Amino acid sequence: MSRSCEFCGGEIRELAHTRNHVWIGCRYCLRSWREDVDATTRITSESGPSAPLKRGFLESRFGHYTIASLAITIAFLVRLALKPIIGDASPFLLFTPAVIVAAWYGAVGPAICATAVGAVLGGHFFLQAIGEPGVERWDRVGLFLLVGGLLTSLTTVLKSGRSRLAESLWREQTARAEAEAANQTKDDFLSLVSHELQTPVSVVLGWASAIRKRQLHGEALNVALDAIERNATVESRLVQDILDRSRIMTGRLRLEPQIVSVSEIVRAAVEQMRPTFGHNHLQLTTTIRDIQYPILADPVRLQQVFTNLLSNAAKFTLPGGHVSVDASCTERSAVVTIKDDGVGISSDFLPHVFDGFQRDPRSLTSTIRGLGLGLSIARHFVERHGGTIRAISEGPDKGSTFIVVLPLQPQQPAVDHRRLVDAPSGALQGLSVLLVEDDSDARILLTQTLEYYGARVLPVASAGEALQMLAQHHADVLLSDLRMPGEDGIALIHRLRRGGDPDIASIPAASITASRLAEDRHHAIAAGYQLHLQKPVDPDELVSAVLTLARMPHQNHQIH
Incomplete structure (x- = not known):
């Protein structure tokens, strides 16, 4: 909704807002203030110091020249009216302020035009009547033009x-409003967290007290226990959301990636x-196709x-509503769609639906509980897995749809843990494994494990030794630690893939690391490793990985 300033009639802009308050200001009179408004009365015009002002008549080019014309006309008429009193003395007396008015309220162009017109009118109607020689008249005209130019320059500056x-004042007001809004958001958040955490706790305490004092039995006891369990679950989820949000904001959230099935995760x-x-008396239907990769x-x-x-979906769908879950895959990605016929999402709130601590204002007065963190956390986790998530809604009361797309990696064969749970001692017989590990204890442990299963192990402690070993001996599989002093595992695989020998x-x-960061796995695969293992490596997983690598055709992985 667009509003005008009640002091000067200028356009009002939104400087900042929170859930319950909005800071607004006028760029013409530079006044700003805070109001208590709801989302339906929010000012929708552009905000911020860089937003363009709406150009009215006085700000248009035509308006500028109109002001200059009016200023010169008024000056000429007043000077003409004063001619019987002061005669032809000071012919340019009133044209000078007209030039200043044209420069201040117009621009350089209108001011120059006003100077030129004033010189013509003054020279023709007043100087010529004095009867002075032409040279002196032109001197006075030239002096007026010079003064007009100086006044235009000074006024413009x-x-x-x-x-x-x-x-600068507008930017300062905007920054101050944003700071006040941030502080108000913090207070609102503390109030919201306090309310949301106390609500399930009060229910649990209330029912616990009822069980203790009234000695509930039978159906009443089952109702009490159900309420306690349900609210304890809500409390646990709220606390977990707050902790996850804190880890995300501080960068301390760690993922523990492993080979998983998207369809099984959705089913769970x-x-x-x-x-x-x-x-909640909701109908839930699922269509979960087995994801191939x-x-x-x-x-x-x-x-x-x-x-x-x-x-x-369960929270924002009314009893008797319907929620559907569809999981499928394309050639390169897994697609999971969750659709409901609930309250929907307004077009104003849809762009902010994944922002933290944001809730649709239409739900603030309802009985719907929550901190507004679930979707924000979901988006972060999806993006950390290299996927995308988006929300679709045609508007209030028209339901909503959330689509999660996760990339598949069919070219990376999955390690089948079940196939070699009890791998025989000779499972790796005839295979030669180059092991690169700087830690002596880890190197000895991995060497003995591989040798137990029949592999011929070539253990080295650095990337340089690995290159020398490959130059002298043949290896079927390379296992390398990522984090090593000097040349690390990423640099090693780069040198190998760029090498001139096609066999090497x-x-x-496969890369091996104790790090739990998903970024390390992505960097390793992008650099040229086919598999990525995490320490401590399970012996069966290690054997399965070596066999998987050994079965791979030796393709040309050279990097040009």
Whole structure:
């Protein structure tokens, strides 16, 4: 909604806003203030110091020249009216202020035109009547033109300085409003957290007290226990959301990726949320197709994504409503769609639906509880897994749809843990493994493990030794630690893939690291490793990885 300033009639801009307050100001008179408004009365005009002002008549080019014309006309008429009193003395007396008015309220162009017109009118109607020689008349005209030019320049400089000062004041007001809004947001957040945490706690304490004092039995006891369990779950989820948000903001959130099936993760999330849908009297239908290729992901965090989306759907769908879950895959990605016929999302709130601590204002007065963190956390986890998430809604009361797209990696064969759970001692017989590990204890442990399963191990402690070993001996598989002093595992695989010997450049390789960061896995695969293992490496997983690499055809992985 657009508003005008009640002091000067100028355009009002929104400087900052929170859930309950909005800071607004006028760029003409530079006044600003805070109002208590709801989302329906929010000012929708552009805000910020860089937003363009709406150009009225006085700010248009035509308006500038109109002001200059009026100033010169008034000056000429007044001077003409004063001619019987002062005669032809000071012919340019009133044209000088007209030039200043044209420069201040117009611009340089109108001021120059006003100077020229004033010179013509003054020279023709007043100087010529004096009867002075032509040379002297032109001197006085030239002097007026010079004075007019100086006045135009000075006025323009003053106007520019005033404009810069006004812009600085507007930026200062905007920054102050944003700071006050941030402080208000913090207070609102503390109030919201206090309310949301106390609500389930009060329910748990109330029912616990009722059980103790009234000695509940039978159906009444079951109702009490159900309420306690349900609210304890809500409390746990709220605390977990706050902790996850804190870890995300401080960069301390760690993923533990492993080979998982997207369809199994979705099924687990659906089963976890099924009691909630039953309690809310909602119909839940699922169409989960088996995803052909698994992905490397943190199963706990990925399940949390779908649990948050399903919880959101259950929360904003009225009893008797319907929620559907569809999981399928394309050639390169897994697609999970969660659709409901609930309250929907307004077009104003839709761009902010994944922002932290944001809730649709239409739900603030309802009984819907929550901190507004679930979707923000879900987006972060999806993006950390290299995927995307988006929300679609046609508007209020028209339901909403959330689509999660996760990249598949069919070219990276999954390590089948079940196939070699009890791998025989000779499972790696005939295979030669180059092991690069700077830590002596880890190198000895991995060497003995591989030798137990029949592999011929070439253990080295650095990337340089690995290159020398490959130059002298043949290796079927390379296992290399990523974090080593000097030349690390990434630099080693780069040198191997760029090498001139095609046999060495195409050796199948797996990286090994104690790091839990998903970025390390992505960097390793991008650099040229086919598999990525985490310490401590399970012996069966190690054997399975070596066999998987050994079965790979030796393709040319050279980097040009």
